[in-house]
Amino acid sequence: MKILVTGGAGFIGSHIVDELIKNGHEVVILDNLVTGNKNNINPKAEFVEGDITNKNLDEKIDFQDIDVVIHQAAQINVRKSVEDPIYDGDVNVLGTLNILENMRRYDVKKIIYASSGGAVYGEPEYLPVDENHPIAPLSPYGLSKYCGEEYIKLYNRLYGIEYCILRYSNVYGERQDPRGEAGVISIFIDRILNNKNPIIFGDGNQTRDFVYVKDVARANLMALDWKNEIVNIGTGKETSVNELFKIIADELNYEDKPIYDKPREGEVRRIYLDIKKAEMLGWKPEVDLKEGIKRVVNWMKQMQG
């Protein structure tokens, strides 16, 4: 199949591209390189530098040739979305709509969409959070990601474009930029390798569901066969930031303590995803947190030479 991966030079998108190419697919990458990185680009993919909000995108990309779009390009910074909700909406809502319009115009059959299991549900009413949990985002980012979902469902009703919406939990792994938007795992490892104490916001008892990026990439590959589904992609396991610190400290033989700072405002206390639906569809995470952290450590050591 010929697949367009938007954001294919980014952290998650580039792993998806690698997985697709490994499985014999032809890949076109669209990325504006704002947070994406040229070094992440698989040499076997065709690379188009451009923006999902460009109204003349069809001058750069031959949509007629594309079978499926895997849409990963986005504004992904939660705090930035609070500071500048209009920019966030431009990229995440209008950018997604622009992709859908091109798909409609040139008859592209299917879209796989990266949504956020951490941001669309808001403060969990029950745990683990399944796909039927009420939607009540606490940030413009959570809402803009959800708007993307709704436009995709609308385009399915109106024009029959097939979809699969994947709601990721906290994704970590190689190529996540520790100095970039998010990713407590790469931030802690980066700080320890540079002789700085990790900083824990609040008491460290807040919890998250950390899923390894190559497991997420594999979910995208499988989603090529899933039809009009909304699926949580996580591990179904809850890990506190304190526990996380301990696993990373053990891995790096770090004996110093973390610094405790004031809690980050507006973030959820506990969240982890119910992944029964993904499991029913045949996907499950394969790399556990310890092993995944080992891999990130090795990668970061390599990067630092």
Ligand SMILES: O=c1ccn([C@@H]2O[C@H](COP(=O)(O)OP(=O)(O)O[C@H]3O[C@H](CO)[C@H](O)[C@H](O)[C@H]3O)[C@@H](O)[C@H]2O)c(=O)[nH]1
């Ligand atoms: O130096 C740090 C960084 C983070 N944290 C804590 O670690 C947890 C995870 O923080 P992240 O910034 O890694 O991720 P978030 O849970 O804030 O998740 C956000 O960023 C994710 C990307 O990794 C997804 O986009 C997700 O949807 C969005 O809510 C939070 O409790 C945060 O307070 C620290 O204690 N110290």
